[in-house]
Amino acid sequence: MKIAFASGKGGTGKSTIARTFANYIAKDKHVSLIDADVEEPNQLLFFKASTTEASKPVSLPIPVIDNDICSKCGACVKFCNYNALSLNKKGVTVFPELCHACGGCSMVCPINCISETPHEIGETTLAHNKNISLIQGKLAIGSSHATPLIEELLKRAPQNKTTIIDSPPGSACSLMAVANAVDAIVLVAEPTPFGLANLETVVDVCEELELLFGVVINRCNMGNTCVLDFCQKHDIEILAEIPWYYDVASSCQPISQLESHFNTQNNPMQKLAEAVSKWEAEC
Numbered sequence: 682m683k684i685a686f687a688s689g690k691g692g693t694g695k696s697t698i699a700r701t702f703a704n705y706i707a708k709d710k711h712v713s714l715i716d717a718d719v720e721e722p723n724q725l726l727f728f729k730a731s732t733t734e735a736s737k738p739v740s741l742p743i744p745v746i747d748n749d750i751c752s753k754c755g756a757c758v759k760f761c762n763y764n765a766l767s768l769n770k771k772g773v774t775v776f777p778e779l780c781h782a783c784g785g786c787s788m789v790c791p792i793n794c795i796s797e798t799p800h801e802i803g804e805t806t807l808a809h810n811k812n813i814s815l816i817q818g819k820l821a822i823g824s825s826h827a828t829p830l831i832e833e834l835l836k837r838a839p840q841n842k843t844t845i846i847d848s849p850p851g852s853a854c855s856l857m858a859v860a861n862a863v864d865a866i867v868l869v870a871e872p873t874p875f876g877l878a879n880l881e882t883v884v885d886v887c888e889e890l891e892l893l894f895g896v897v898i899n900r901c902n903m904g905n906t907c908v909l910d911f912c913q914k915h916d917i918e919i920l921a922e923i924p925w926y927y928d929v930a931s932s933c934q935p936i937s938q939l940e941s942h943f944n945t946q947n948n949p950m951q952k953l954a955e956a957v958s959k960w961e962a963e964c
């Protein structure tokens with residue numbers, strides 16, 4: 682089963698909770714952890730890898746115009762919906778950062794003077810530690826192609842029965858790339874009006890895609906009850922509530938520090954694991 686951990690905004694603790702949960706369930710089975718927060722991945726920083734493979738580049742095919750033979754007819758520029766081509770006195774200029782690599786311009790060129798060249802948009806790195814295989818995507822500096830990088834990352838991820846995906850924050854295209862590939866989403870929210878406003882946007886995404894989802898309230902001992910009230914009003918399951926701990930926030934070693942606060946009587950990760958088992962039975 683593929684489960685994404687998502688949030689309407691950054692800073693909710695989504696990555697920490699995804700990692701802590703992966704660590705928790707990896708005690709008795711193999712788990713894949715995918716860091717799809719490609720603009721600022723950080724799971725590798727907290728992962729004690731026994732082996733790390735060399736990073737592999739991810740590229741998109743970007744058009745190259747042979748301006749020596751281009752007739753300047755403008756058909757390719759007219760076709761491109763993304764303004765990635767510009768016609769000028771010397772011929773056609775390509776703006777790789779705007780190109781979506783659809784291949785359409787080369788198809789409409791009447792004299793076949795458009796070829797393609799790989800343009801690097803980022804890389805993936807695979808690491809292993811006991812029962813967890815971690816794969817991280819990292820966007821190249823200056824690249825805006827988060828969505829195709831995430832799609833490629835998901836293809837390269839090791840196949841395990843359980844896959845945890847640390848999604849990019851927000852509810853834009855990069856989240857959609859993840860949401861379209863998973864069976865269920867754990868929404869991590871903080872109990873503040875701002876946290877609620879952002880939660881509402883990702884709830885809309887889950888409902889639109891008819892995904893299984895529930896909410897984890899992080900830092901539940903802070904803020905107010907607005908997220909709880911919202912979930913109760915809309916019949917959204919609260920999967921777990923996790924308090925804020927000063928030592929976790931200050932140590933920057935979230936796995937061991939956060940888990941050290943949980944005990945067998947009250948373990949939010951256990952509640953989350955039970956909810957995931959229920960989802961697995963439904964899928």
Ligand code: SF4
Pocket residue numbers: 744760761762763764765766779780781782783784785786787
């Ligand atoms: S490949 Fe598609 S997006 Fe890129 S320049 Fe050509 S038409 Fe535009």
Ligand code: SF4
Pocket residue numbers: 746750751752753754755756757758773789790791792793794795
């Ligand atoms: S369609 Fe081909 S010939 Fe026409 S402007 Fe574009 S590259 Fe040049």
